Amino acid sequence: MSRKERITWTNKAIETFLDLCLETKNSGCSKYDWDTITLRLNAQMGKIFEKKAVENFFSDCRSKFKAWYELKTRWTGIGWNEVTGCPMIDPNDEKWKAFIKLHKGRPSAFLKSPLPFK
Template sequence: MAPKERLSWSEQDTKKFLEICIQLKAGSSERKTNWAKIVQGLNVATGKNFNDKQARNKYDDLKAQFKIWNEMELKWTGLSFDPESGCPQKHKGIPSMFLKKPLAHLALLRSLYSGSFATSKYSYSPG
């Protein structure tokens, strides 16, 4: 059995992936994500051969990054963003991944993930 080829995600691949997810989410009344359709559309658009697992992992990774960014924007009082780079100013506790490069495709991420997790006074964690 040959090992699976590891595919890298370019910024363009990620953007296309988000657009496809948003399009299928908007056009569907189903709660379950159709990963086969997402992967098929992504592979046609990129000319690569992504699989369901890679797409699901990317979806989860992007959601986690967006959640961190969203919390920084909404909850961290006194946090300022550099007007040139769009990155948060150095502040104790900021994830290093955001110090040199802001979160890419923020508008698409907001469109896909906003409302998918509780924030602020609406969040609940069992004690």
């Protein structure tokens, strides 16, 4: 039995995927049509993305965006590095540790690079 090739989500693939999701939502659909999104993503990228992988990637993106949005809109007193776009916060701060725990560790990456395509 051959193992399926792991697809790399490049910035171009992410941007294309997000555009397809926006098109679906802007067309008045109440749910994402994962079959169509996957088909169009494969056609545009020339790769074979599995439907389940696309759905899982969306879920991961949504979780990261929710954490980023909370950090940007609800946290006061955080400085932001103008060059990198990352928050300037002490990773040992107890409030930050609680935020990381709440969002299952995802926001720790925000200290190194901002959320792309926000």
